[in-house]
Amino acid sequence: MGPKTTELVSLLDSATALLRSCGEVHWASWLEKDVARMRASDFGGIEHLLAAFGGMGSINDLVLHPTNGHRLTESEIAPINERLRTLLSRTWELAKQVRNEAVLQ
Numbered sequence: 731m732g733p734k735t736t737e738l739v740s741l742l743d744s745a746t747a748l749l750r751s752c753g754e755v756h757w758a759s760w761l762e763k764d765v766a767r768m769r770a771s772d773f774g775g776i777e778h779l780l781a782a783f784g785g786m787g788s789i790n791d792l793v794l795h796p797t798n799g800h801r802l803t804e805s806e807i808a809p810i811n812e813r814l815r816t817l818l819s820r821t822w823e824l825a826k827q828v829r830n831e832a833v834l835q
Contacts, residue, residue, distance in 0.1 A: 737824060
């Protein structure tokens with residue numbers, strides 16, 4: 731793995747831990763699968779990861795909130811969702827960079 735992919739895996743590990751801590755199983759599992767593929771040098775993990783960001787019901791639409799069945803308190807809602815958005819934004823940027831660089835090679 732190159733340095734960008736290594737950073738991407740680290741971001742995904744952080745996002746997965748955050749999601750699991752709140753009881754968000756679907757997206758945590760999705761990201762874990764992508765990380766496993768990246769660690770195995772399977773470029774499909776990048777493509778699958780990027781697919782999580784498109785369309786209705788995507789990871790972009792996720793809001794961690796007790797009414798959505800997530801385990802967090804009212805005071806945690808804003809900071810946790812802000813942290814998730816930060817992680818996902820950087821994840822998207824890095825994944826696109828890694829994909830674009832792989833296409834150019």
